[in-house]
Amino acid sequence: MFVGWRDILFAKGRFTLMGVTVALITLLLVMLTGLTGGLGSQNTEALEKMGADRFVFFPASSGGQASFADSAVTAAHANEWSATGATAVPIGFTTGKIEGEGASTLTLIAAPAGSDLLQRTAALVQGAAPADGQVALPEAVAKELGAEIGDTVTFSGADLTVSGVTADTFYSHTNSGWTTTATWQAITHQREVEGAAAAVGTVLAVTGGSDYAATADATGAQALTTREAFAALPAYRSENGSLVTMQGFLYGISALVIVSFLTVWTIQRTRDIAVMRALGASHRFLTLDALAQAAVILAAGAGLGALVGAGLGALAVNAVPFQLSALTVAGPAAGIWALGMAGALIALRRVARVDPMIALGGN
Structure with missing residues (x-):
């Protein structure tokens, strides 16, 4: 990750903005996931505890x-x-x-x-x-x-x-x-x-x-089954469906944001990548370096968002139905990171297509 670290240090503001964006999306997902779990539990807790087959x-x-x-x-x-x-x-x-x-x-x-x-x-x-x-x-x-x-x-x-x-x-x-x-x-x-x-x-x-x-x-x-019976509660069907749909939209938005950022960043680095290609850097080296860079930014942003979400969730449980657990905190963070890495793979395809001739003034 030799090149990736230097990019991050050189363009601190740009990568900080990206990390904060990922953190905010993760925070929203942690809060929404906790709220979905809390509201769901208030709907179905008695049924779950009955232990019926x-x-x-x-x-x-x-x-x-x-x-x-x-x-x-x-x-x-x-x-x-x-x-x-x-x-x-x-x-x-x-x-x-x-x-x-x-x-x-x-x-x-x-x-x-x-x-x-x-x-x-x-x-x-x-x-x-x-x-x-x-x-x-x-x-x-x-x-x-x-x-x-x-x-x-x-x-x-x-x-x-x-x-x-x-x-x-x-x-x-x-x-x-x-x-x-x-x-x-x-x-x-x-x-x-x-x-x-x-x-x-x-x-x-x-x-x-x-x-x-x-x-x-x-x-x-x-x-x-108990889980199937949840759908027999009219409030659960509509409420849970709406909240899960909102989560899906947020995951989709996060993937689009990450793909857009990395695509623009890769385009701006085209000449730098061409120079490294002309100096003998392999496609594999450049791709892994860029993926590692994305992994660091995503991990930092998702980790920060999850941490803040856990803190706010601990306060929220005293006021609203909110389910605070390792799953509701780590799950969204892991989901954002995985989606981000998938988006990075799509955005970084351009790295493999950069022509070293660009560095030598070719067209």
């Missing part, structure tokens, strides 16, 4: 798209899946206003009394799992309401006794509390009407079993 949906219309908004399962559905050797737990979801001394929005998740789903998903901080007519509140909501164990709170018009307090767990951007299936049925007015069985939940959380596809076909259901 499959979430089974029974859409309102046959062949309809799986959605938490219109799926409903009955006791017969749960029995059909349990008969295959799987453990099928009906889970109900409903979101509403909860009131005590204060008020908040809460998603109430329901499971049959005695189910271990609560313990698997949201650890009890104090108190006990809810019985019928009771609710286990997440810490943040309990604090907002000023509610303690034994107090009565009102959820969507129904009075419930606080049985315990759990760790905060989010579903569709809302903190989640827990109750029993019978209580959920009463709150959501689920009852048998004209021979139609009452719903006991929104979906089935299935663990064990094997041939999920065959059972789903036989029961008219849709069995999705």
